[in-house]
Amino acid sequence: MSSAQIEIQLIGIVVAAACALPGVFLVLRGMAMMSDAISHTVLLGIVLGFLATGDLESPWLIFGAAAMGLITVSLTELLNRTKLVKHDAAIGLVFPALFSIAVILISRFARGVHLDTDAVLLGELAFAPFDRLMLFGTLLPRSLVVMGAIALVNLIFILAFYKELKLATFDAGLAAALGFSPALIHYGLMGLVSITAVGAFDAVGSILVVAFMVAPAAAAYLLTDKLERMLLYAVGLGALGAVGGYWMAHLMDANIAGSMATIIGVLFALCLLFAPQRGLLASAARRARQRWEFAQTMLTIHLLHHEGTPEAEVENRLDHLHDHLRWEPAFARGVVQRADERGLVRLENGSLHLTDAGRGLATTMLADKR
Amino acid sequence: MTLLELLSSLLTDHTIRTVASGTAILGVVSGVLGSFAVLRKQSLLGDALSHAALPGVAIAYMLTGSKSPAVLMLGAGIAGVLAILVLLNVTSRTRLKEDSVLGIVLSVFFGFGLLLLTFLQRNPDARQAGLNTFLFGQAATLLTRDVQTMAVFGGLALLLVLVFWKEFKLLSFDREFGASLGLPMRGIDILLTTLLVVAVVIGLQAVGVVLMSAMLVAPGAAARQWTDNLGRMTLLSALFGALAGVAGALVSSLGSGLSTGPVIVLCISLIVLVSLLFAPNRGLVWNWLRQWRNRSRLRTEAVLENIYLMSSQHADPTHPHAVTALEAVSGAGNVRRSLEELQRRGLAVPHSDKKWSLTAEGVRSAQARLQPAKDADHE
Known part of the structure; x- marks a missing residue:
């Protein structure tokens, strides 16, 4: 130089x-x-x-x-x-x-x-x-x-x-x-x-x-x-x-x-x-994660709502989420899979059951709303 | 050269006529689109867009090897639209304020354009002379075909404004209402901003990068002072823009060293100044006058009340008092002028020994003024 x-x-x-x-x-x-x-x-x-x-x-x-x-x-x-x-x-x-x-x-x-x-x-x-x-x-x-x-x-x-x-x-x-x-x-x-x-x-x-x-x-x-x-x-x-x-x-x-x-x-x-944190990629990733998390919360609330009621058989089925929550089948499967991995729900021959953790999440979220 | 000769040169001198019609077109188009920019607080967008056009012009020339205004304008337009997309996306997706993003877009696009220009300079047959005037503006070099290109692009932009008038109006004043009617407000936004790019591109060659921003702000800001009606404002803005364009072209034909761009900007700045000062209702001069009148009216009334209150210490309510005593009571302000005002209204009379007293009429007026206040005191 x-x-x-x-x-x-x-x-x-x-x-x-x-x-x-x-x-x-x-x-x-x-x-x-x-x-x-x-x-x-x-x-x-x-x-x-x-x-x-x-x-x-x-x-x-x-x-x-x-x-x-x-x-x-x-x-x-x-x-x-x-x-x-x-x-x-x-x-x-x-x-x-x-x-x-x-x-x-x-x-x-x-x-x-x-x-x-x-x-x-x-x-x-x-x-x-x-x-x-x-x-x-x-x-x-x-x-x-x-x-x-x-x-x-x-x-x-x-x-x-x-x-x-x-x-x-x-x-x-x-x-x-x-x-x-x-x-x-x-x-x-x-x-x-x-x-x-x-x-x-x-x-x-x-x-x-x-x-x-x-x-x-x-x-x-x-x-x-x-x-x-x-x-x-x-x-x-x-x-x-x-x-x-x-x-x-x-x-x-x-x-x-x-x-x-x-x-x-x-x-x-x-x-x-x-x-x-503020980069476009980071915020896109965060938005995607929040979307999944929110969907999982919605899922637990939905399940809790119908749990133990006569229509639970119909409502709490994987293939029903499309009608009820307006979720695309692929998206619904993704949400259920992620919720399953987090231990929030169990899937037994197409019908969904809340775990204790899932029930806990749904009740706290509902309590927060009030 | 008399004013008449200057004006007649508009008809007789081919160069002046070409330049003046070019700058007039520029004035009308940027006046119309600038009105919307001013109303939508996008006054500095024009500044950023005109700088951002540089790399577009350079690339258009690199790709085509042509210096025809249509090709260069197209390049500038594409770069401008790209700049808008960057601006909109970065502003809406990060916490950066709009002005920061404007500054970045302006300087980085322009810097990149400079970088490209150095390659063009090396090309011996290109000599970027044509590009240089395109950017830094030299209205004197406008040719008939340039003016024709400007007229075509500008006319198209104005036509679109006319077609989408209602939508643009909604966008400027009540975007949410427009959206609630089911109109694609984002698309309309992009259309209007793209038309702004057209105005910038038309102006670059005539007034240059820096001064183009003034052409988008000033006519609209001036027109805004005269009316509250969008249609009238837009027409007036176009008129101001054209006036400044023609005046600038004429004045700069008078002497050497008066480049058209700066002269046009000074003309439109003068129009803005006059509008700010003298426009009916909003004008600053009327405002100052109103304030001054209010102040002197309040002062006069205070003096009237003070004389009355001082006189009420005496048996005779029209007991005269010295001006100096009134000045001490009333504080600041010209007491004598207030007294003369009262005299004109027949409420007070001067006595020979620099003393003043109220007339019977003045006493009644002061009582009427003070009575409600006294009642309120007793409550």
Whole structure:
């Protein structure tokens, strides 16, 4: 591996970590699409900053962009508070308008500058190692330094306000009642999202910012119920996506950002399918098991109901279940076989009898109902 | 160039006419379908769908080698429908919120599309130029055949909306009732959302991925302010969309660096702003005005009661009081303006020494206002 390759992967990992941290809270709070809005409108902040300073390297650009992120959030909320449009429509109205202004400003006043819409949307990680910065006596890639600093800021904010963030995310009412300002936490978080989006889109483009913020966090949400673990998993999955995406791009000689987003998507799909409890396969298996269990319970109740009555001879026959419980013959046989294995019923020449265990189950279920 | 000349260029200039008719079609179709999206809280679906179209366009081109708009639109449409299926299934089967899934679909589909595009770029004769404009929008490159394709697809979508009008209305307002009538609401849902994909696909070439989402939200959101009737809202929304499309095409023909897509979005955003502020009944300006009037009416009545209560300390109920004393009692607010209002209504009169008193009429009015409250006190 050449040092440029290692650096690109490092940048990818740092971007993934920086994005995943606030991303977890966005996913939990149902504000994932704010990352999409913010990652587009920061462009306006950068353009305005550039027009004001005339310098594309100026640190003011980052502040301008972060401020524009917060303005996007406030405008959305302002619009939402008028109750004239719904929340999702408010997002959909604000960010394209701001983005349009940015695009027009660029093409009117900032032509020829390295600042075009494609670069902003797509990013080009392959060139990141060429843009270097002197720090502590060594030349480091600029993106690595910037994103490292942003990741650190995100980490410190989350550690410092961990309790408040957790409370405000899971029980906003209680947080407010205890005197934590949900608005402050909200804007703090949105500030982080803005700064992260600014730093990251230079390297990976705004669409990948959304991928890195939302997909690993959502995948982690399918894997665990613990916030600490979710944060860890999200960072881990994001980093895995960054490294895997880099190598796929390397092997296929393709766009790095697109490749990373694709791998992140694959990782999400794997979690979606195979997550131990919340994955699609696990929940399908659980539903199937519950269906059988419920049917067995129904069977014992049915048998108990007719037990010892004159019609028991007719009712409690295997072939009668089809008429009475509307079960397909194959399904009925399956239920009886499973109930037999669990020791709930006995089958004697086509007629069904409850065991003590089966009778116990039926009576408890009936008692529960009351 | 005067406005008249600009408008006449619509008739005389072939390029402008082509572009304007393309953006007008886009405005009408996305206006109609966007109304439903806005009502169904699916405003951000358009955003996700337009991004999700990228891999579809790339694959369609890879498979056919053709850049004809119909082929690319078909590819984009298939990718869009696939995105919807992912969205619906993941949202209903996991605990992930819809917006998370939207974000994932949007970014991962788009990223995958980027990956595919790099292969196309390597193919020397392909040069993805055509694909690029298809995605990032360049209305100026619209050709007559593009507009024809847009008109065919768009017309078909509008026709379907007309045929299934009642069903879509039910879906938007009372899905459960529709289901209880035995209508296949899920199928209707998928049909309507597929038509939304058609609108997105039509718009991509003209305004691009990012700005397409605005075309689906803004006309509907603006039209919603003016009426409570779905039919009128949809018509108005189509009108707003077309207006923004034509205006955008005209304005962007004025100067270099004014790409049509962003200008159209700014036009429709302006329409939204005006609607939010000035639409009858719902408009914010009328609302503020109403609040301001209510506040000043309440303040005036409070001042009237205060003068009366202060005067009732004296034998003469029309005993004059200093404005400063009234200000101290009434607290915040412009007491003098309230007094002038009372004077206009003949309830109070000023005296030379900056003092005011009630008229006989004012005393009666204040008594009438305070009497019920006093009765309630005694109970």
